[in-house]
Amino acid sequence: MNLTEQDWADEEQRVQEVTAKMCIRMTGLEDQVGKVQSDVVEIRKHYWDEVTMDLSTTEDAAESIASMRQQAEVLSERERTHRQATAALGKLKRLMKSPYFGRIDFMEREERQGEAIYLGISAFLNEQEDHYLVYDWRAPISSLYYDYAPGEVAFTTPNGMVEGQMLLKRQFVIRDSHIQLMFDTGVTIGDELLKQVLSRSSDAQMKTIVATIQKEQNRIIRNDKARMLIVQGVAGSGKTSAALQRVAYLLYKHRDQLSSDQMVLFSPNPLFNNYVSTVLPELGEENMQQTTYQAYLEHRLGEEFDVEDSFTQLEYVLAQGRSSENGERIEEFIPHGDEEYAYSARLSGIHYKSSLEFLAVIHAYQERLMYADMLFNPIKFREKEVLSAARLVERFYSYDPAIRLPNRLELMRGWILEQLELFAELELEEAWVEEEIELLSSEEYHLAYLRLRKLEWGQGDTFDDFDQERVLLARDVIKEHLKPVRSAVKRLMFVDLRGLYGQLFREEIREEETMHEIKVGQGNPIENQVRPMENQWSPIENKPPYWSAICERTLKELAQARLAYEDATPFLYMMEAVCGFQTNGAVRHVIIDEAQDYSPFQLAYLKRLFPRCRMTALGDLNQAIYSHASAYSVIDPIAALYGPEQTEVIRLHRSYRSTRELVEFTRGIVPGGDAIEPFTRGGAKPRVIKVSDRGSLHSLLAAEIDRLLGEGYASIAIIAKTASESKLAHQALEPQLQVPLGLITKHSPTFESGVLVIPSYLAKGVEFDAVLIYDGSRHQYGHENERKLFYTACTRAMHELCIFSLGELTGFVGEHLTDAYDWV
Numbered sequence: 153m154n155l156t157e158q159d160w161a162d163e164e165q166r167v168q169e170v171t172a173k174m175c176i177r178m179t180g181l182e183d184q185v186g187k188v189q190s191d192v193v194e195i196r197k198h199y200w201d202e203v204t205m206d207l208s209t210t211e212d213a214a215e216s217i218a219s220m221r222q223q224a225e226v227l228s229e230r231e232r233t234h235r236q237a238t239a240a241l242g243k244l245k246r247l248m249k250s251p252y253f254g255r256i257d258f259m260e261r262e263e264r265q266g267e268a269i270y271l272g273i274s275a276f277l278n279e280q281e282d283h284y285l286v287y288d289w290r291a292p293i294s295s296l297y298y299d300y301a302p303g304e305v306a307f308t309t310p311n312g313m314v315e316g317q318m319l320l321k322r323q324f325v326i327r328d329s330h331i332q333l334m335f336d337t338g339v340t341i342g343d344e345l346l347k348q349v350l351s352r353s354s355d356a357q358m359k360t361i362v363a364t365i366q367k368e369q370n371r372i373i374r375n376d377k378a379r380m381l382i383v384q385g386v387a388g389s390g391k392t393s394a395a396l397q398r399v400a401y402l403l404y405k406h407r408d409q410l411s412s413d414q415m416v417l418f419s420p421n422p423l424f425n426n427y428v429s430t431v432l433p434e435l436g437e438e439n440m441q442q443t444t445y446q447a448y449l450e451h452r453l454g455e456e457f458d459v460e461d462s463f464t465q466l467e468y469v470l471a472q473g474r475s476s477e478n479g480e481r482i483e484e485f486i487p488h489g490d491e492e493y494a495y496s497a498r499l500s501g502i503h504y505k506s507s508l509e510f511l512a513v514i515h516a517y518q519e520r521l522m523y524a525d526m527l528f529n530p531i532k533f534r535e536k537e538v539l540s541a542a543r544l545v546e547r548f549y550s551y552d553p554a555i556r557l558p559n560r561l562e563l564m565r566g567w568i569l570e571q572l573e574l575f576a577e578l579e580l581e582e583a584w585v586e587e588e589i590e591l592l593s594s595e596e597y598h599l600a601y602l603r604l605r606k607l608e609w610g611q612g613d614t615f616d617d618f619d620q621e622r623v624l625l626a627r628d629v630i631k632e633h634l635k636p637v638r639s640a641v642k643r644l645m646f647v648d649l650r651g652l653y654g655q656l657f658r659e660e661i662r663e664e665e666t667m668h669e670i671k672v673g674q675g676n677p678i679e680n681q682v683r684p685m686e687n688q689w690s691p692i693e694n695k696p697p698y699w700s701a702i703c704e705r706t707l708k709e710l711a712q713a714r715l716a717y718e719d720a721t722p723f724l725y726m727m728e729a730v731c732g733f734q735t736n737g738a739v740r741h742v743i744i745d746e747a748q749d750y751s752p753f754q755l756a757y758l759k760r761l762f763p764r765c766r767m768t769a770l771g772d773l774n775q776a777i778y779s780h781a782s783a784y785s786v787i788d789p790i791a792a793l794y795g796p797e798q799t800e801v802i803r804l805h806r807s808y809r810s811t812r813e814l815v816e817f818t819r820g821i822v823p824g825g826d827a828i829e830p831f832t833r834g835g836a837k838p839r840v841i842k843v844s845d846r847g848s849l850h851s852l853l854a855a856e857i858d859r860l861l862g863e864g865y866a867s868i869a870i871i872a873k874t875a876s877e878s879k880l881a882h883q884a885l886e887p888q889l890q891v892p893l894g895l896i897t898k899h900s901p902t903f904e905s906g907v908l909v910i911p912s913y914l915a916k917g918v919e920f921d922a923v924l925i926y927d928g929s930r931h932q933y934g935h936e937n938e939r940k941l942f943y944t945a946c947t948r949a950m951h952e953l954c955i956f957s958l959g960e961l962t963g964f965v966g967e968h969l970t971d972a973y974d975w976v
């Protein structure tokens with residue numbers, strides 16, 4: 153459809169008019185904000201002047217309280233108005249930059265005239281507030297823009313379906329109150345505009361996509377039914393983008409019931425958290441809570457353990473035996489002897505401990521502990537054993553076996569605290585107490601005196617009597633010293649969790665111990681029966697390969713207060729199964745990005761942690777880089793969480809990030825890649841540069857970086873496989889470049905545009921104008937388990953990809969791809 157000059161003139165005039173109205177509204181809002189702010193300051197300043205305080209009589213006191221309350225209400229009303237006006241002003245300022253991006257002319261069935269609906273990032277009403285000059289992109293009618301081409305259309309409102317005709321669909325790019333681009337579009341949301349948007353340079357922060365949301369993405373954004381929404385989308389298909397706009401949509405749609413702090417995003421790494429953190433504020437919404445699974449593990453277990461992170465685990469799996477400590481290459485990976493055995497055992501352990509089979513073992517173990525095998529730490533005080541572990545076990549199994557483990561521990565806690573009271577009385581005469589009393593400084597003495605006065609006041613005891621005073625002081629001293637013990641008991645630290653987890657890995661699970669007699673019932677000895685346990689119980693029936701080595705390693709790590717990444721979630725789960733599950737009922741929506749990287753065990757844990765929430769899981773099987781990745785489909789373990797009735801799967805096949813040439817190349821790296829559709833944005837073919845030594849590698853890399861900078865690319869990433877290889881590349885390249893070279897590590901909280909070196913797994917989820925694969929040789933990417941890592945690295949490129957290969961090129965770039973890249 154051709155736009156006439158008149159169309160341009162009309163639209164330009166409308167932009168001017170709307171912007172002028174926005175300016176007037178903004179001035180009004182600025183005045184209001186200023187005025188309310190000074191009100192608030194004034195009220196705070198004279199707060200007490202306005203309150204009449206008189207406590208002489210009960211009535212006066214009540215009146216004073218009422219007066220205080222009234223004053224507080226006035227203040228909080230003004231503060232609320234200030235907050236609202238500031239937020240409205242912020243939204244308007246953002247809107248003014250680009251008042252709208254789309255127009256649809258909609259004529260409702262039975263009507264004779266269409267109405268022009270203009271869409272922007274938030275709504276804007278006329279002066280009388282009876283007509284929308286701009287509709288919010290999330291309003292029900294706005295969905296027409298994303299779902300239909302001109303013709304018969306329908307949309308859903310809270311009152312039902314509305315049908316009609318779309319007469320026109322128009323797109324705009326407006327900057328500084330002027331239309332820069334304008335198209336009338338047909339079937340899809342103007343490929344032209346999308347092409348323009350995608351051709352931009354990448355940024356250190358993700359962008360909103362509201363102006364160009366695609367139909368299939370809109371299904372994700374507006375899906376409101378599924379308890380579990382799974383998005384299985386290829387690299388660059390807009391999973392993360394759609395999920396973030398979805399958050400904005402849900403916050404808008406359920407604004408009366410849902411707030412941003414009730415939504416949590418689990419990101420693959422802290423860098424990614426930062427990368428996406430600007431999207432929601434750009435849309436005028438507050439950010440949801442953002443975390444990583446690792447941060448959660450640290451929060452729960454970090455005090456007691458050195459918890460290995462997923463990247464360290466991955467580095468072990470990737471780098472084992474293939475490069476030396478300093479990242480230098482060892483020519484051939486020849487696994488040998490013990491090392492190879494330990495490596496295979498670790499892999500077997502990772503698989504097993506990530507599986508639902510192991511989860512079932514922990515459930516069985518939980519049942520088992522109801523009757524036997526519970527372990528406790530003895531309660532000790534100053535080298536004395538107050539309660540032995542055996543005594544605790546005895547007590548634990550003296551409760552009714554029907555009582556659940558956490559409830560029994562509650563009872564135990566009370567009982568132990570009582571025992572500590574008794575113990576404290578026995579300590580009164582101990583010499584150390586006497587010494588402590590003598591050592592009390594006059595200040596401490598005085599404090600103790602005050603404490604005791606307060607405590608014993610009214611109970612007849614006084615400080616007058618010397619003996620009495622000594623007893624009271626002794627009690628006080630003991631109480632103070634027992635504080636840490638009591639606090640540990642309150643936190644259930646008497647449960648030997650390490651021992652309990654370790655017990656799962658003790659092969660010779662103590663036949664003689666499992667034969668111990670269990671008393672059922674308590675109190676009346678006649679009721680006490682003796683029930684022998686079956687004596688062959690073993691926690692793990694189907695032992696995975698390398699079981700002995702797995703056990704040995706696990707126990708060794710536990711003894712050193714270390715938890716391997718694969719052990720962290722099972723340990724946490726077991727801990728909660730014993731001590732009580734922690735749940736977070738406040739969170740209503742959880743978004744899991746890179747869901748393929750979560751083990752079935754971890755997903756089950758998350759479901760348990762957030763019992764009331766809905767979930768959105770975003771994943772791409774081709775980017776499953778961890779060794780625990782399910783061999784079948786990313787969907788299987790996730791779909792199993794809530795079952796088919798509550799689960800909906802949406803697949804995205806089209807990749808928007810990279811040019812057509814890059815997608816045609818990268819899709820050939822993974823099996824089934826044919827299904828990946830490129831978007832119609834053209835560019836250069838990927839280039840492969842083979843080098844024979846590291847010196848040439850670095851000088852050619854430096855030359856390539858210079859070329860790319862010369863082309864105007866703002867973000868260039870050299871993607872190395874591991875952290876050590878990144879370090880090596882950084883050291884060698886930095887002196888050769890004219891520009892600063894960043895090095896990203898797992899501790900980097902953010903990254904800036906520019907040139908940087910980054911390990912492959914940290915590049916997950918982010919993108920760069922140009923990607924240079926540091927060494928894409930067969931040596932580095934040779935094992936089948938490295939294919940997806942290589943694919944993930946290559947798919948980070950938006951406009952250019954160049955693979956350097958130190959020696960023979962990786963076999964993942966097969967012969968079928970010969971035409972898809974240029975040899976240099």
Ligand SMILES: Nc1ncnc2c1ncn2[C@@H]1O[C@H](COP(=O)(O)OP(=O)(O)OP(=O)(O)O)[C@@H](O)[C@H]1O
Nearest residue numbers: 361364365366387388389390391392393808809917
């Ligand atoms: N509808 C759209 N309009 C404009 N840009 C889009 C659209 N969809 C996706 N993009 C762009 O494509 C790129 C990839 O999007 P995103 O990171 O959300 O994809 P992803 O599926 O999460 O990728 P990956 O799994 O590879 O990390 C981003 O630059 C994003 O802005």
